[in-house]
Amino acid sequence: MKTPQKVLYALCAVLLVxxxxxxxxxxxxxDDWFGFSAVYGIISCLVLVLGAKNLLLPLLKRxxxxxx
Amino acid sequence: xxxTVPPALIFVIGAFFIPFIKGxxxxxxxxxxxxxxxxxxxxxxxxxxxVVNFLDSDLIFGQVDKLSLVWGYIFHIIAFLxxxxxxxxxxxxEYWATFLYAGSALGVVFSGDLISLFCFWELMTIGSxxxxxxxxxxxxxxxxxxxxxxxxxxxxILLAGIIIHISTTGSIEFKFxxxxxxxxxxxxxxxxxxxxWPILHAWLPDAYPEATFxxxxxxxxxxxxxxxYVLARAFPGADVLILIGATMTVFPIFYALVENDLRKVxxxxxxxxxxxMVVGIGIGTELAxxxxxxxxxxxxxxxALLFMSMGSVLHMTGKIKATELGGLSKYMPLTSIFCIVxxxxxxxxxxFNGFISKxxxxxxxxxxxxxxxxxxLMFASASAIIIPGIKVPYLAFFGKESNVTASEAPKNMLIAxxxxxxxxxxxxxxxxxxxxxxxxxxxxxxxxxxxxxxKLELLLFAAAACVFLMNKGIYPEELRxxxxxxxxxxxxxxxxxxxxxxxxxxxxxxxxxxxxxxxxTKPGLKFSQGxxxxxxxxxxxxxxxxxxxxxxxxxxxxxxxxxxxxxxxAMMMVIGFVIILYLFIG
Numbered sequence: 001m002k003t004p005q006k007v008l009y010a011l012c013a014v015l016l017v018x019x020x021x022x023x024x025x026x027x028x029x030x031d032d033w034f035g036f037s038a039v040y041g042i043i044s045c046l047v048l049v050l051g052a053k054n055l056l057l058p059l060l061k062r063x064x065x066x067x068x
Numbered sequence: 069x070x071x072t073v074p075p076a077l078i079f080v081i082g083a084f085f086i087p088f089i090k091g092x093x094x095x096x097x098x099x100x101x102x103x104x105x106x107x108x109x110x111x112x113x114x115x116x117x118x119v120v121n122f123l124d125s126d127l128i129f130g131q132v133d134k135l136s137l138v139w140g141y142i143f144h145i146i147a148f149l150x151x152x153x154x155x156x157x158x159x160x161x162e163y164w165a166t167f168l169y170a171g172s173a174l175g176v177v178f179s180g181d182l183i184s185l186f187c188f189w190e191l192m193t194i195g196s197x198x199x200x201x202x203x204x205x206x207x208x209x210x211x212x213x214x215x216x217x218x219x220x221x222x223x224x225i226l227l228a229g230i231i232i233h234i235s236t237t238g239s240i241e242f243k244f245x246x247x248x249x250x251x252x253x254x255x256x257x258x259x260x261x262x263x264x265w266p267i268l269h270a271w272l273p274d275a276y277p278e279a280t281f282x283x284x285x286x287x288x289x290x291x292x293x294x295x296x297y298v299l300a301r302a303f304p305g306a307d308v309l310i311l312i313g314a315t316m317t318v319f320p321i322f323y324a325l326v327e328n329d330l331r332k333v334x335x336x337x338x339x340x341x342x343x344x345m346v347v348g349i350g351i352g353t354e355l356a357x358x359x360x361x362x363x364x365x366x367x368x369x370x371x372a373l374l375f376m377s378m379g380s381v382l383h384m385t386g387k388i389k390a391t392e393l394g395g396l397s398k399y400m401p402l403t404s405i406f407c408i409v410x411x412x413x414x415x416x417x418x419x420f421n422g423f424i425s426k427x428x429x430x431x432x433x434x435x436x437x438x439x440x441x442x443x444x445l446m447f448a449s450a451s452a453i454i455i456p457g458i459k460v461p462y463l464a465f466f467g468k469e470s471n472v473t474a475s476e477a478p479k480n481m482l483i484a485x486x487x488x489x490x491x492x493x494x495x496x497x498x499x500x501x502x503x504x505x506x507x508x509x510x511x512x513x514x515x516x517x518x519x520x521x522x523k524l525e526l527l528l529f530a531a532a533a534c535v536f537l538m539n540k541g542i543y544p545e546e547l548r549x550x551x552x553x554x555x556x557x558x559x560x561x562x563x564x565x566x567x568x569x570x571x572x573x574x575x576x577x578x579x580x581x582x583x584x585x586x587x588x589t590k591p592g593l594k595f596s597q598g599x600x601x602x603x604x605x606x607x608x609x610x611x612x613x614x615x616x617x618x619x620x621x622x623x624x625x626x627x628x629x630x631x632x633x634x635x636x637x638a639m640m641m642v643i644g645f646v647i648i649l650y651l652f653i654g
Contacts, residue, residue: 037529045451056551
C-alpha cells in the first residue's frame with residue numbers, strides 16, 4: 001500500500017477515536033450516534049460509485065459521435 | 069450619491085469602447101473597468117436609487133440592500149479576476165462579451181422592477197452566448213445555438229409571467245412575490261431555467277464545456293448565481309424549492325463521476341453546488357438565506373478557480389478529456405496546486421471557504437428538521453470530495469502518465485489563479501470577513517470541534533472508501549463516451565420534429581425571407597451604399613476600418629443566429645412589448 005493511502009486510513013482511525021469524546025449537537029437524534037458521519041460517508045461513496053457504474057453507465061452511454 | 073452611477077452602466081457602456089483602444093492601454097482599460105466599478109459600488113449607499121419614470125411606472129435601476137450587495141461585490145471581484153486571467157488573449161469579442169454579460173448580471177441584481185430586470189436578463193443571454201461562440205469551432209457554434217434557444221424559451225416564460233403578474237397586480241415592483249398566482253409561477257419557472265433545475269438543466273453541461281478556456285470561467289459565475297439571487301429575493305421559503313434543490317444536489321454527481329470531459333465534470337458539479345443554494349432559499353430562514361449568500365460568494369470563487377485550472381490545462385495542452393491527460397503536475401506545478409485548493413474548497417474541508425458556507429445551509433436544513441433534504445445535502449457533501457475533489461486534480465495532474473507535455477500557464481493566468489486561491493483560503497480561515505457582509509446578522513460559529521470532526525469524518529471516510537474501490541478495480545474508469553441527458557429531447561427529438569415540420573416551416577421561411585429581403589435588406593443596402601460613398605470620401609479611414617473589423621468579427625458570429633427561430637423570437641418580443649405598452653396605456 002502506498003504511503004498517502006496509509007495516511008488517509010490512519011487519519012480515519014484517529015477521527016473515530018475523537019468521535020468518542022466530542023459532544024455533538026445534532027438535529028435529529030440519530031445524527032449524534034457514534035460514527036454516524038463515517039458510516040454515512042462510506043454509504044454515500046458506495047451508492048455513488050455503484051449507482052453510476054451499474055445504472056447510469058449501461059443505460060445512458062453512447063458513442064462520442066452520437067449527436068454528429 | 070451624486071457621484072455614483074448604476075453598477076451595470078460602467079460595464080455595459082465600458083464594453084463598447086474596448087475595440088477602439090489598442091495595445092497596452094487596452095489591457096489597462098480592461099483591468100481598470102472592474103476596479104472603477106467596485107469603487108463606485110462601495111460608494112453607493114443602501115436604498116433605492118436611479119428611479120426613472122417610464123409610462124407612468126417607475127423603473128428602478130438601483131435596489132441596493134445587503135442582499136444585492138453580496139452579489140454585487142463578488143460579481144465585480146470575479147469580473148476583475150477573469151479579465152486578468154484572459155488579458156493575454158487579445159480577443160475583443162470575448163472581452164466585450166464578458167463585460168456585457170457581467171454588466172447585465174449586475175443590472176439584474178440591482179434592478180427593482182420586473183421590466184428592467186427582464187431586459188438585463190435577455191442581455192445576459194447575448195453576452196454569454198458570445199463567450200461560447202468565441203471558441204470558433206463548429207461544435208461551439210452549435211452549442212451556442214442550443215444554449216440561446218433554451219434561454220430564449222426560458223425568457224419567454226419569464227416574460228409571460230411578468231405580463232400576467234403586472235396585469236393582475238398592477239405593480240411592476242420586483243420584491244417578494246410568493247407562489248400564489250399563475251404569473252408568479254411562470255416567473256418562478258423562468259428563473260428556474262437559468263438556475264439549471266432538474267430536467268431544465270441540460271443546457272449547462274452542454275454549453276459550458278464548449279466555451280473558450282477563459283469564457284467558461286466567466287460563464288460559471290453569472291447565469292446560475294443571478295438566478296439564485298432573484299429566487300432568494302422573490303421566493304424565499306417556497307417549500308417546493310427544497311425538493312428541487314435536493315434533487316439538484318444528488319443526480320448531477322452521478323453524471324460527473326462517469327464523464328470524460330473534465331470541464332463537463334465541473335459543469336455537473338456546479339449544478340450540484342447550486343442545489344445547496346436552492347435548498348437554502350426553500351428553507352428561507354435567516355440562517356438559511358445567510359448561507360445562500362455566503363455559499364454563492366464562496367462557490368463563485370472556488371468554481372472559477374477550478375474552471376481556471378482546467379482552462380489552463382486546455383489552453384496549454386489543447387486537451388481536456390480525462391482519457392488523454394495525466395501526470396501534468398511536473399509540467400504545471402503551480403496550476404496543480406491551485407486546482408487542489410479549488411478542490412479542497414468545493415469539498416468543504418476545514419480552513420477552505422466551502423466549509424464555512426456549506427455547513428450554514430446544512431445546519432439550517434437540520435434546524436428546520438427537513439431530514440430528507442439534510443440527508444441529500446450530506447450525500448452531496450460526501451460526494452464532493454470524490455467528484456470533483458479527487459477526480460479532477462487526480463486525472464489531470466497525477467494518475468497515469470500520458471504522453472502530453474506542457475509548460476506552466478502564462479504569468480497573468482497564474483496570478484489570477486493565485487489571487488482566487490488565496491481568497492478561497494483566506495475566507496476559509498477568517499470567515500468573519502464574509503459573514504460581516506451577509507444580509508442578516510450572523511450568529512453562527514463554523515469552527516466548533518463537533519463541526520470539524522464530523523465533517524472530516526464524513527469526507528475522509530468517503531475518500532477512503534473511494535480509494536478502496538479504486539484499488540479493487542470497482543471504480544469505473546473514464547471512457548471515450550458521452551452520456552445522454554435531457555438535452556436529448558431537443559437534440560434528437562428536435563431532428564425528428566424537423567423531419568415532419570420541414571414542409572410548412574420551409575415554406576414560411578422562404579416567403580418570410582423573401583419579404584424580409586424586399587422590405588428591409590435591399591432598401592437598407594441601397595441606403596447604406598449611398599451613405600458609404602459619402603463616408604468613404606469624407607471620414608478618416610482609420611476609425612472606419614477599426615469599427616468595420618470589429619463589426620465584421622461580431623457579424624460573422626451573429627450570422628449563426630440568422631435563422632427563423634431567432635427572428636420568430638424577435639417577433640414574439642415585439643408582440644410582448646406591444647402588450648405591455650397596451651397594458652400601461654390602457
